[in-house]
Amino acid sequence: MVPYRSLFLLLLTCLIIQSCKSGEEFSGFSYDPEGATVTTDKKIQLQHKRTIGISADGIWVSNEFDGARMSNFYQVNDSLYRLIIEAENYPVNNSPWYAFKIHSDSTREIDLQLSYKEGDHRYIPKLSSNGKQWQPIADSNIQVDTSGTATLRLSLDDGQPLWISAQELLTYNNMLYWADSIRSTSPTQLDTVGYSHQQRPVVKMTIGQAASTQPQGVLIITGRQHPPEVTGGLASQVFIETLAADTPLANSFREEFEIRAYPLVNPDGVQGGHWRHNGAGVDLNRDWQAFNQPETRAIRDDLLPLKDDANRSVYYGIDFHSTNENIFYPINRDITTFPDDFTYRWIEDLEKVFPATHFAVEPFDTSSPIAKNWIFHTFGADAVTYEVDDRADRQKLRRVSQEAAQIIMRKLLDEWEKSNSNAQ
Ligand SMILES: [Zn+2]
Structure with missing residues (x-):
C-alpha cells in the first residue's frame, strides 16, 4: 500500500525547509524558487533606461550605464526619497541587484530608501565618485529595517554624481578588456563560441598551447552565470591570471594542461543588471541538462568535441559563484571521479595555508542540472x-584565489605524472 500519509508529510517537510530542490545552492540566501529548473524562455521586463528626478528639489537619478538597475524614484517627504528596484522577472532568488547614479544641484544630505519588489536588502551599498573605485557605505550611514528595505544617508556634492551599486561594477566590457590583457603574460586565444539572446558574444579564453598535438590535460572554468555574483567574478579573474602568469609553476602547468575558460556565461544578465537570470528570464545554472538557452548550448557544443579528442583529457572543472559565505560544493565523496577526490584534497591544502579562514564544504549528488x-x-x-562570500575582504579574496590556483596547478601536475607513468 502506498503510504500516502508519509508522502504528504515528506512533501510538507520539503515545502517548509525548501531543500528538496534539484539545485544545490540552498544555503543561506540561495535557494531555488518554484520553476527554476524549467528553463524554457520566460518573459522579462526590459528596464527603462532614463534619468529621472524631482526638479523642484534638484535631485536626479540615472540608470543609463552598463550593469545599472533602477526601476523608479520618487520623493516621500522633505528629506526622504525612495528608489524602487525590480527584478528582470519573477519568481527569482533574493539577489536584489541595484546600481544607479544620483546627483543634486546643490550640496546637501538626503535619506534614500532602497525598496525591493519581492526582495529583501542583501548587498552592502558600494559608493563611487567615478564608477571605478568603490568604497562600502559606512555602517553609520545605513539602516536596514525588518521589512527588508535599507535607508541610506547620503552626502551629495553640488552637481557631482555619486554612483551607488550592490557590488563594484564588473561589466561585460570590463571582462573583455581584462580577458584581452591576459595575452600579455601568456599565449591566450579569445573566441566567440556563440551569442546570447541579445546577441552578445559568449567568449572563450584558451590559455596554453592550444595548437599542440601532444596529449594534454584540460581544465574547464566557467563564471558569472549569475550576474550579481561579483566576488565570484573577481576570484575567477585572479585564478585565471595565476594560471596564465609567467612563473615557473604556471609555465610547467601550461606545458601539460590547456585552460578553457568561459568567464562570462551570462552577458545579457550582467549588462542588464539582472538579479539572476539571462535575457530569457532563465537561471542558466539550471539549464545544463535541457540546454534550452543559447549561452549554455554554445559552451556545451564548444566542449563536447573534447570527448572524442584522443590528445585531450578533461581533468577538472570549476564554476565560480558567490553567496553569503565561502563554500565549496564538491561532488559527493562516494562517487568516483577522475581524478578521484580531487576537490577534497585541494581544499585540505588550502585550509592549511589559511587556517583562520572558514571554508564550508557541502557535498552534493550529481543529479541537478x-x-x-x-x-x-x-x-x-x-x-x-x-x-x-559576497562580503569577502577583497585583498583576502585575491590571496585565497591565487593560492587556490597554485595548489590546483601543483596537484594537477601530480595527477598528470601519475596517469602518464601508469600508462607506460
Ligand atoms: Zn550562483
Whole structure:
C-alpha cells in the first residue's frame, strides 16, 4: 500500500525547509524558487533606461550605464526619497541587484530608501565618485529595517554624481578588456563560441598551447552565470591570471594542461543588471541538462568535441559563484571521479595555508542540472562549484584565489605524472 500519509508529510517537510530542490545552492540566501529548473524562455521586463528626478528639489537619478538597475524614484517627504528596484522577472532568488547614479544641484544630505519588489536588502551599498573605485557605505550611514528595505544617508556634492551599486561594477566590457590583457603574460586565444539572446558574444579564453598535438590535460572554468555574483567574478579573474602568469609553476602547468575558460556565461544578465537570470528570464545554472538557452548550448557544443579528442583529457572543472559565505560544493565523496577526490584534497591544502579562514564544504549528488554536474557526467572528471562570500575582504579574496590556483596547478601536475607513468 502506498503510504500516502508519509508522502504528504515528506512533501510538507520539503515545502517548509525548501531543500528538496534539484539545485544545490540552498544555503543561506540561495535557494531555488518554484520553476527554476524549467528553463524554457520566460518573459522579462526590459528596464527603462532614463534619468529621472524631482526638479523642484534638484535631485536626479540615472540608470543609463552598463550593469545599472533602477526601476523608479520618487520623493516621500522633505528629506526622504525612495528608489524602487525590480527584478528582470519573477519568481527569482533574493539577489536584489541595484546600481544607479544620483546627483543634486546643490550640496546637501538626503535619506534614500532602497525598496525591493519581492526582495529583501542583501548587498552592502558600494559608493563611487567615478564608477571605478568603490568604497562600502559606512555602517553609520545605513539602516536596514525588518521589512527588508535599507535607508541610506547620503552626502551629495553640488552637481557631482555619486554612483551607488550592490557590488563594484564588473561589466561585460570590463571582462573583455581584462580577458584581452591576459595575452600579455601568456599565449591566450579569445573566441566567440556563440551569442546570447541579445546577441552578445559568449567568449572563450584558451590559455596554453592550444595548437599542440601532444596529449594534454584540460581544465574547464566557467563564471558569472549569475550576474550579481561579483566576488565570484573577481576570484575567477585572479585564478585565471595565476594560471596564465609567467612563473615557473604556471609555465610547467601550461606545458601539460590547456585552460578553457568561459568567464562570462551570462552577458545579457550582467549588462542588464539582472538579479539572476539571462535575457530569457532563465537561471542558466539550471539549464545544463535541457540546454534550452543559447549561452549554455554554445559552451556545451564548444566542449563536447573534447570527448572524442584522443590528445585531450578533461581533468577538472570549476564554476565560480558567490553567496553569503565561502563554500565549496564538491561532488559527493562516494562517487568516483577522475581524478578521484580531487576537490577534497585541494581544499585540505588550502585550509592549511589559511587556517583562520572558514571554508564550508557541502557535498552534493550529481543529479541537478548545473554546470559542475554536466562536466562530471560528460567527461567523468571531478568538478566543483566555488562560492565566494559576497562580503569577502577583497585583498583576502585575491590571496585565497591565487593560492587556490597554485595548489590546483601543483596537484594537477601530480595527477598528470601519475596517469602518464601508469600508462607506460
Ligand atoms: Zn550562483
